[in-house]
Amino acid sequence: MRLDSIQIRGARTHNLKNIDLDLPRNRLIVITGVSGSGKSSLAFDTLYAEGQRRYVESLSAYARQFLERMDRPDVDDIRGISPAVAIEQKNPTRTSRSTVGTATEVQDYLRLLFARVGRVICPTCGIEVKKEQVTDVVEHLRHLPEGTRAVIAFPLTVETSPGVTAAALRENGFFRILLDDDRVVTLDQLPPGVLEPGKTVHVVVDRLVLRRGEETRWADSVNLAYREGQGVVVVAIPGDRRLRFSQRLECSRCGRAFLEPQPRLFSFNNPFGACPTCKGFGDVIEIDLDRVVPDKSRSLRGGAIEPWNTPTHSHLRHELIRRAAQRGIDVDKPFSELTQDELDFVLHGDDDFPGIYGFFNWLETKKYKIGVRVFLARYRGYVRCPDCHGTRLRPEALWVKVAGKNIAEISAMTISEARRFFEQLELNPFESEIAESILRELRNRLRYLDEVGLGYITLDRRTSTLSGGEFQRINLATALGSQLVGSLYVLDEPSIGLHPRDTSRLINILTKLRDLGNTVVVVEHDRETMEAADYIVDLGPGAGERGGQIVFQGTYEALRRDGRSLTGAYLRGNQQIPPPDTRRRPDGRHIVVKGAAEHNLKEIDVAIPLGVFVVVTGVSGSGKSTLVHDVLYNGLRRLHGDWKAKPGRFKAIFGADLIDEVTLVDQSPIGKTPRSNPATYVKAFDGIRQVFAQTRAARVRGLTPGHFSFNVPGGRCETCQGAGVVKLEMQFLADLYLECETCGGKRYKRDVLEIRFRGANIYDVLQMTVDEAYEHFRDFPAVTQKLQLLRDVGLGYLRLGQPATTLSGGEAQRVKLAAHMGNRPGKHVLYIFDEPTTGLHFDDIRKLLACFDQLIEAGNSVLVIEHNIDVIKNADWVIDLGPEGGDAGGEVVAVGPPEAIAANPASHTGTYLRRVLKLRAA
Template sequence: DLSPQSFSFNSPIGMCQECNGLGYKIEVDPNLVVPHPEKSIRDGAIALWSDSVVEGEGWDGALVTSLISQFNINTNIPWRELPEDHKNIILYGTGNQKMRVNFTSKIEKNEWTFYSSYQGIINRLRKKFHETQSEKARLWYSQFMREMNCGVCNGTRLKAEYRNVFVDKKSILNVCELPIIEVHNFFKNITLSGNSKLIASEVLKEVLQRTGFLLDVGLNYLTLNRRAPTLSGGESQRIRLASQIGSELSGVMYILDEPSIGLHQRDNTRLLNSLKHLRDLGNTVIVIEHDEETIRSADHIVDFGPGAGVNGGKIVVSGNIKQITNNNQSITGSYLSKRSYIEIPDKLRKAGKDTISIINATENNLKIPEVSFPLNLFICVTGVSGAGKSSLINNVLVPGINRVLNNSVDIPGKHEKIIGIENIDKLINIDQKPIGKSSRSNPATYTKVYDCIREFYSNLPESKIRGYNAGRFSFNVKGGRCETCEGAGSILIEMHFLPDVYVECEVCKGKRFNDNTLDVVYKGKNIADILDLTVLEAYNLFENIPRIKNILKTLIDVGMDYVKIGQSSTTLSGGEAQRIKLSRELSKKQTGKTLYVLDEPTTGLHFDDIKKLLKVLHFLVDSGNTVIVIEHNLDVIKTADYIIDLGPEGGEKGGLVIYSGTPDKIIKCKKSYTGQYLKNVLNR
């Protein structure tokens, strides 16, 4: 008998028994084992076979030499040209077939001959991964493994008998693969009669209501089977919002942090209508937001400032839109009233002859025969949510170029080829991931300005007398740091059943260094005091030290003058981390042949911060580089030299290049939603 549990991959009744309803298994990926199929075995096609192994050194070398010899494997032609049976022998072994192996010990020079089968790289890796007790070894093996579709359910997560139940010619899998807008339409137009209609009426009503809520918050392009970890913060937030709209509660306070992230202007209007609906039910909705349309739609606005970081923290004005725009102290009001604004460039840069082109991109919903990115320009990739921007740039372009320039093992999304990579010498993908892997990382260490500061302190007279070197002023090594907290400034207290707590170190009082190290001062400030300075304060202190001053200047240029140089990376927002990464690139010598890629860099940024960011991005282009930005923000798009607009819709109805060219011409493209909204901005 069928039950709802039959169609649930979380239930033992419906889940695939092989993968326990996950749809995937962690398996060795042949593409990661052989990351360079264009190379020969001798030239390093196989990641795990070093030169010494191929040359026959050691136990592994003896096995490999015998394998190559007895099966007559050509090690001098590209891997992709090898016969399939030779590839299978190397990857999956010889089975029960044994081969003669000659082994000579390196030290004793003794020779042995024995007969052995060959396990195969993939079988051996899989065995080692599951048998090892070492986390370090497991981590090393995992670089050759990835999530791969379960061989039994083919990634569908359900048992075969439940995958083959159809309603109106569609299985539950077919329905879950559809974008939410199509799911809504499917159930809206479904034809049932008699008892079926009677039984399903309440269920259909509930399905239509819930999919309707998801449509109202601008998630029409998402598929129902989309995995939660792949959702952006804004998408996750809007899904939770949709469930709240459906609850019809009143007297509740809802707090949302930038719900417009990743949302096209077209979809933003629907989101705002949903928020107003919550308000009209008798709830209070508090939204942290930089989006102009959202701010203008608010009943009441609380504007913080006047600056950022230590220069902010005060309520500049609290009131309606008119009170904000009339307040001269409010930077937000200044932009809303257009007293301040982001200028449209007087002249666009002209595209040169060099381009990078992607041929036949078909990853996810992409259907692009060819798309070209002219070099030495500021390029915006635009389109409604779910149109395929991230698929094109993050899944195809970036890993495709990385594979060629940096020998990356990341496999790019489906495409035929990328032409013109030889026109650049470097790819920098500036994302919003944290700057460092631990709380010890901070803006000073990440930008390398701290190396200069430590060297400077080691050259002060007091340091010379005491024999201190630059390492003395590091909180990561023994010598100058406080050994009680090992330079962390705080002690971790494990709470077992509660979250761990950090308390200030009682010995150094959070200063990280021992007293002897803190005796060395410059202009009255020791090394701990330096780490507690904001970027601007440090810039003024070291104004006569060019090496330090120049790096700090790049942080100021990207609008990070307010952060403390020793502030832990774990306390920085994604936008702040991205700008710090950008500043590090600015401090490097410009080669003029670098491609910079940024995915929605305006996330979490105020109008004034966007203005500073654009100044930096245009500086990079003026230095001869190329900048590609995925963006919804119209203030950024209007300053682009070149726009590639994807659409026309999200999901299955997207994935096409609707327009490519200059901003002044996209406004004439009737298919482009971006062009329609940009028209108002350019006319303004």
């Protein structure tokens, strides 16, 4: 019997409180609630885990060994569940070979298209190169005026003596040779030296006077010439021109041979098609001028060339200044203002001065010294391949074109541009028939990618550079392209990274996925997505141990009316995140970026005020991350001496000396192993171990704080090395983690566990939530001050010993924020946050804004990339980029307080700010 709902009974995964829930099938379902309320535990660790587990277990043992193995979730029963697909906001890609094109299979269809209907263009002559069949040559002759004299011949390379060659020709019925001056002579009349070994002569097959009706004779002669000439025939029009035809892929004008177009020729992941210099990576490791001259605002006299500022090589700087002055070069102007001739001299030098590259070439000869190798490594980096110029392909692949463009030019297009290109592509009837199915798939995939808000991303962009939200939307578009039906899709906040303007397009994709006959479950806090949902589940009422219960289930309108739901209170306006009564005003201190030109930035100048809350806004792809992360953050790191930072292109950054440090607080994990946890990250566990070591029982036994650490030998259980579990690898099932028999899963030796403080041992403390531990250690400021930081960022529900690997991206970011809030005042730090509202409920955003205020009041500056209107309206200063994404973006649309952005009719962000600030456009 087919069930109309997914029936969950007794779900207890993580903090879920034995909940029962019926979810309607083939509907768009939103699961919402405050952070830590159990949304991911229900959606991913229960629904997806069980759907995936049942599907995998239905396969053979051989197939199961290649698939992800899932543990059975802690639930009594789930009925009516479909095979599940999880689309998370994580980007697992680490290889630089993967691009947006390869990840979405667009590149595969492009390779097929170019192999099937691509036209080879000779790079020398600029004409199309194609195999000329007999019918093609005859058709060419038909277009010549009637009565034209023509000579059909084939080329022959002489390999033997003249006599032997002439005899062989006569024996095969050939008696005439076409000379270079278009004269036709018999073998007996040949001038001396024509048949010398190694020379190429043209042997005459037939002499024609072109008349209609004799096409059969023409074809027979051409066919014979092709056979004798090994696929090459020459048609000479005496006194006019000589035409070369080939059944091989050769240029008819210059004779250049070309490779046959085939899919592997257009793959940079295949050795056959990859550029031989960079092996298909697009980059090579060479001396990086950006590392040699990290600050281009400095002059030659001011030490712009970093390696020559060392005592060992300072004589080269003095020599450069002397030689440059002799050439009339101003040694006091910024390096960025040098002319091309002046730059050539600095880089390449002359007969008496080595220049920068000559200096490094000399160092290459000294690489046997370890100090020189270390010195060279400091200035090496990945630079664009000089041969393929970043296209990754061998030259022959780029000589094949469709509608005048090669595959690299199409891959360099944004998804929106590529979509328009293929929608407008016109092929002849024969090509259209061949490419029909290929073009259909290409157009569909590009349309889906564009509709999920990724139109600004180029097809050749490396997948590893995508944000988690962008990678998730790529997977969403791929899922839609697969046309699967009857599946369960589980998504984690797909609206992350999207400007409010683009959310409606995302919702359209989700409803299409549902309308195909799938159940779509979305963990989401976005108001517009909730409004579009068929069914909403609100978990809570609080976080951690106070969560895991169903507060509400039903429709959006019913949620708005529900009096128990905190989410409902925010939706109907009873609870709000109000804008501040007064905004901080910039005091004149700024960091100024001049000429930012990385990716799509249009050489913009941006002033970022310090000591205030600054938000960078703009539609997806407008250049926010490029400006803030690639240019500003990496540029400041480089100016503060971090040689590993590789900033995007800019002319200068002024004001770097006004800050002591720049810190990026992103959503990367706080630890790579389960041993790291929130307590260790914010240093609260140090104080806790100190408290236990100071107890009388611990002092009697000689136990130190180190004995209460599960990371080092001493007090930990050595059987499980402090993990509490022992892993048992299973070949066809998920690995089993069995409780350690020695310590009973408690991580420590028995004598350490016997030490108690206020009735709890060290294991019991690790099982406490932050809020519980705060009360337990209320008389110890060294502990409570650290724990209060976690409470301030809304993480009071986390267990102290919760492994860092189980934290969501938003939780990891807030743990980092808490750690930074605990730093000692005195330094002026510029904190940069990239979409900190990821995973946050309305109520959590209110707490986050309070943390930002705390950082600023401590004398720091906060710079945030954000789309959330509640955050933007609380900013002191907004920098709005746009006006659109991709090439249509990269410009500063508006700057100022939120009211100024709202009053600007050119700003898309302003449109949404006007609604919440209740203002009108100027």
